[in-house]
Amino acid sequence: MRKFGGNNMELLDGCHEGKHTPRLTEVLCPKCGRPVEVFVMMEGPPGVTGTLKADEKCACGFVLPAGSPEESYEKY
Numbered sequence: 001m002r003k004f005g006g007n008n009m010e011l012l013d014g015c016h017e018g019k020h021t022p023r024l025t026e027v028l029c030p031k032c033g034r035p036v037e038v039f040v041m042m043e044g045p046p047g048v049t050g051t052l053k054a055d056e057k058c059a060c061g062f063v064l065p066a067g068s069p070e071e072s073y074e075k076y
């Protein structure tokens with residue numbers, strides 16, 4: 001008898017290359033520590049991290065303002 005299962009392959013998302021494509025990532029809210037989904041624009045010279053594309057409001061009410069650097073938040 002053949003058994004199925006135990007083979008949870010993770011599907012890799014197709015990479016959307018492009019500097020003007022916002023990247024969805026999760027950072028930790030600096031106020032309450034909850035993960036918040038943010039869109040990050042990768043612009044500027046290489047080595048510079050992206051900035052938030054739009055205001056993102058955490059469940060606690062804290063607003064991560066648009067234009068703030070991604071690196072100013074902890075990665076989820």
Ligand SMILES: [Zn+2]
Nearest residue numbers: 029032058060
């Ligand atoms: Zn919060």
